[in-house]
Amino acid sequence: xxxxxxxxxxxxxxxxxxxxxxxxxxxxxxxxxxxxxxxxxxxxxxxxxxxxxxxxxxxxxxxxxxxxxxxxxxxxxxxxxxxxxxxxxxxxxxxxxxxxxxxxxxxxxxxxxxxxxxxxxxxxxxxxxxxxxxxxxxxxxxxxxxxxxxxxxxxxxxxxxxxxxxxxxxxxxxxxxxxxxxxxxxxxxxxxxxxxxxxxxxxxxxxxxxxxxxxxxxxxxxxxxxxxxxxxxxxxxxxxxxxxxxxxxxxxxxxxxxxxxxxxxxxxxxxxxxxxxxxxxxxxxx
Amino acid sequence: xxxxxxxxxxxxxxxxxxxxxxxxxxxxxxxxxxxxxxxxxxxxxxxxxxxxxxxxxxxxxxxxxxxxxxxxxxxxxxxxxxxxxxxxxxxxxxxxxxxxxxxxxxxxxxxxxxxxxxxxxxxxxxxxxxxxxxxxxxxxxxxxxxxxxxxxxxxxxxxxxxxxxxxxxxxxxxxxxxxxxxxxxxxxxxxxxxxxxxxxxxxxxxxxxxxxxxxxxxxxxxxxxxxxxxxxxxxxxxxxxxxxxxxxxxxxxxxxxxxxxxxxxxxxxxxxxxxxxxxxxxxxxxxxxxxxxxxxxxxxxxxxxxxxxxxxxxxxxxxxxxxxxxxxxxxxxxxxxxxxxxxxxxxxxxxxxxxxxxxxxxxxxxxxxxxxxxxxxxxxxxxxxxxxxxxxxxxxxx
Numbered sequence: 001x002x003x004x005x006x007x008x009x010x011x012x013x014x015x016x017x018x019x020x021x022x023x024x025x026x027x028x029x030x031x032x033x034x035x036x037x038x039x040x041x042x043x044x045x046x047x048x049x050x051x052x053x054x055x056x057x058x059x060x061x062x063x064x065x066x067x068x069x070x071x072x073x074x075x076x077x078x079x080x081x082x083x084x085x086x087x088x089x090x091x092x093x094x095x096x097x098x099x100x101x102x103x104x105x106x107x108x109x110x111x112x113x114x115x116x117x118x119x120x121x122x123x124x125x126x127x128x129x130x131x132x133x134x135x136x137x138x139x140x141x142x143x144x145x146x147x148x149x150x151x152x153x154x155x156x157x158x159x160x161x162x163x164x165x166x167x168x169x170x171x172x173x174x175x176x177x178x179x180x181x182x183x184x185x186x187x188x189x190x191x192x193x194x195x196x197x198x199x200x201x202x203x204x205x206x207x208x209x210x211x212x213x214x215x216x217x218x219x220x221x222x223x224x225x226x227x228x229x230x231x232x233x234x235x236x237x238x239x240x241x242x243x244x245x246x247x248x249x250x251x252x253x254x255x256x257x258x259x260x261x262x263x264x265x266x267x268x269x270x271x272x273x274x275x276x277x278x279x280x281x282x283x284x285x286x
Numbered sequence: 287x288x289x290x291x292x293x294x295x296x297x298x299x300x301x302x303x304x305x306x307x308x309x310x311x312x313x314x315x316x317x318x319x320x321x322x323x324x325x326x327x328x329x330x331x332x333x334x335x336x337x338x339x340x341x342x343x344x345x346x347x348x349x350x351x352x353x354x355x356x357x358x359x360x361x362x363x364x365x366x367x368x369x370x371x372x373x374x375x376x377x378x379x380x381x382x383x384x385x386x387x388x389x390x391x392x393x394x395x396x397x398x399x400x401x402x403x404x405x406x407x408x409x410x411x412x413x414x415x416x417x418x419x420x421x422x423x424x425x426x427x428x429x430x431x432x433x434x435x436x437x438x439x440x441x442x443x444x445x446x447x448x449x450x451x452x453x454x455x456x457x458x459x460x461x462x463x464x465x466x467x468x469x470x471x472x473x474x475x476x477x478x479x480x481x482x483x484x485x486x487x488x489x490x491x492x493x494x495x496x497x498x499x500x501x502x503x504x505x506x507x508x509x510x511x512x513x514x515x516x517x518x519x520x521x522x523x524x525x526x527x528x529x530x531x532x533x534x535x536x537x538x539x540x541x542x543x544x545x546x547x548x549x550x551x552x553x554x555x556x557x558x559x560x561x562x563x564x565x566x567x568x569x570x571x572x573x574x575x576x577x578x579x580x581x582x583x584x585x586x587x588x589x590x591x592x593x594x595x596x597x598x599x600x601x602x603x604x605x606x607x608x609x610x611x612x613x614x615x616x617x618x619x620x621x622x623x624x625x626x627x628x629x630x631x632x633x634x635x636x637x638x639x640x641x642x643x644x645x646x647x648x649x650x651x652x653x654x655x656x657x658x659x660x661x662x663x664x665x666x667x668x669x670x671x672x673x674x675x676x677x678x679x680x681x682x683x684x
Contacts, residue, residue, distance in 0.1 A: 039671050040370060057676065059683035120543070125535075125552035142474075145552070146536035224480070229534045232682035244482060245675040246370045 050253035071216035146228030154222035170204020391665030413619035443633035455554035513666035591662030
């Protein structure tokens with residue numbers, strides 16, 4: 001009895017959960033996107049006008065391109081930082097490996113808003129960085145005050161712990177003896193890394209990259225508090241539709257476009273990578 | 287498998303005749319009664335809770351406790367950030383969930399037209415008689431139904447969207463015009479709020495002034511209202527805001543950020559509700575800062591103003607709850623409470639409290655300048671939120 005119920009319970013409960021909290025809200029967003037709003041009222045007038053506005057008004061395409069550029073830059077930076085950090089922990093962490101990895105999760109003990117506001121204080125005109133510079137008689141760094149650079153710093157700060165943790169978990173399952181074998185057969189450390197460690201942990205790296213890239217695409221808080229007048233990203237513009245402007249239907253259409261693009265990006269990434277050669281073990285042994 | 291498992295559902299009768307079906311029915315009936323209880327409570331019963339949808343800045347614990355103790359009820363506030371958020375809450379059944387609601391500008395009128403709030407009787411709220419003349423119903427029309435003359439709200443605190451500036455960085459003659467917020471001479475030393483309506487409306491006043499359309503007959507036959515702009519004016523606003531963007535250090539999201547920007551000298555001026563200005567003056571008085579700050583209430587082209595109000599939702603029927611709402615509003619409008627509100631919340635009051643205020647407080651809280659409100663354009667609903675949203679998005683993307 002237990003063996004027949006177990007799959008239903010273990011798969012059924014998450015399925016119900018996903019349908020109730022993910023599929024249904026997504027469907028309601030899809031429906032809302034083909035209605036329209038008029039001065040804070042939703043008008044159930046089926047049309048594709050919101051998508052037409054998104055396609056023809058350059059502003060929304062600009063927000064999207066800015067977001068893609070920002071998400072790519074932040075994900076590349078996070079991955080570039082996370083790899084040596086996670087690799088270092090794996091190789092030299094000894095018995096403190098877990099502790100060191102958990103250390104990266106400490107910022108998650110506070111809310112995202114608090115972390116962004118703390119960063120605003122750090123980078124702002126009277127923040128720590130500029131405060132020290134000014135007390136030393138130097139000019140404040142305007143590049144980190146309400147600019148896209150500040151937004152990028154904020155996003156790296158927010159998502160780096162996730163990327164480090166994912167790459168660390170991938171490296172934890174990686175057999176380090178393969179590197180030793182490569183070196184014994186004459187490979188330089190760099191060649192051993194690029195021909196063995198990197199490809200066999202590519203799947204974990206891609207997961208880390210995706211877990212940084214996708215939330216960065218819809219980031220709202222960092223650009224709002226750190227980004228300045230030129231820092232409006234797609235997520236921030238989308239949140240605006242559901243906030244004071246009350247143009248919910250357009251916001252829903254923006255959400256649908258973002259969802260489709262995110263899925264497409266993940267699909268393309270995984271189509272172009274041979275998962276069997278990236279350390280992915282999810283296909284089983286058969 | 288037990289014997290009971292083979293019996294049909296509900297057939298497991300006990301010796302006392304209380305079976306599973308009866309038990310389920312009893313539980314279901316009990317649950318339904320418990321859920322329905324708040325809604326079937328007789329209207330004549332004395333309320334035990336007063337529920338308000340309000341701005342957090344006005345929830346002063348001492349004031350709320352005094353009210354609760356006096357009337358032996360619990361005051362249950364729910365906070366919102368913007369009018370549109372409160373409006374949405376009311377429209378999705380909030381009139382049953384809240385007894386009182388706050389709003390400013392045109393929103394009370396919109397709420398009344400949509401039957402989200404109800405009429406109130408000023409005779410039951412005697413402190414309404416103590417408002418400054420400019421807030422009396424004969425002059426302040428936003429809380430009176432034009433057709434029937436019915437009142438549907440009481441005034442509370444007021445303010446403008448004036449310009450706070452560092453007197454050493456921005457000359458006084460410059461700040462008397464909205465042009466100062468668009469002047470390349472102050473490039474990188476200006477900030478504005480992140481609120482799209484007020485940014486567009488303020489720019490709209492300047493654009494209409496430059497175009498000479500402000501004092502000419504309007505398409506709707508009404509006097510100029512910066513929230514009702516023509517397409518040509520909106521195009522001008524978009525161009526102006528794009529030009530302004532290059533001059534801004536940032537668009538602040540909260541008063542604390544603005545205060546830091548002004549205090550550090552990072553910016554010379556910014557339009558705001560005078561709350562940061564008051565904090566900076568208090569710091570100056572304590573010797574915590576050296577810089578001098580001033581506040582231009584209304585620019586020469588015209589400025590924006592707001593009056594926060596208290597309203598009673600349409601879910602409140604005649605009877606004890608309405609009486610409690612009236613008592614609450616009357617207490618909140620009493621001069622002592624209003625003074626407390628001004629000092630803690632940092633807002634100017636619509637009740638005349640000059641007799642209990644020091645000369646410094648009278649100056650700081652603009653008590654002798656209430657008449658200037660009649661020269662301001664009240665916060666209003668954009669004529670088309672969709673068109674305004676496009677203007678704002680295009681400016682952000684430029």
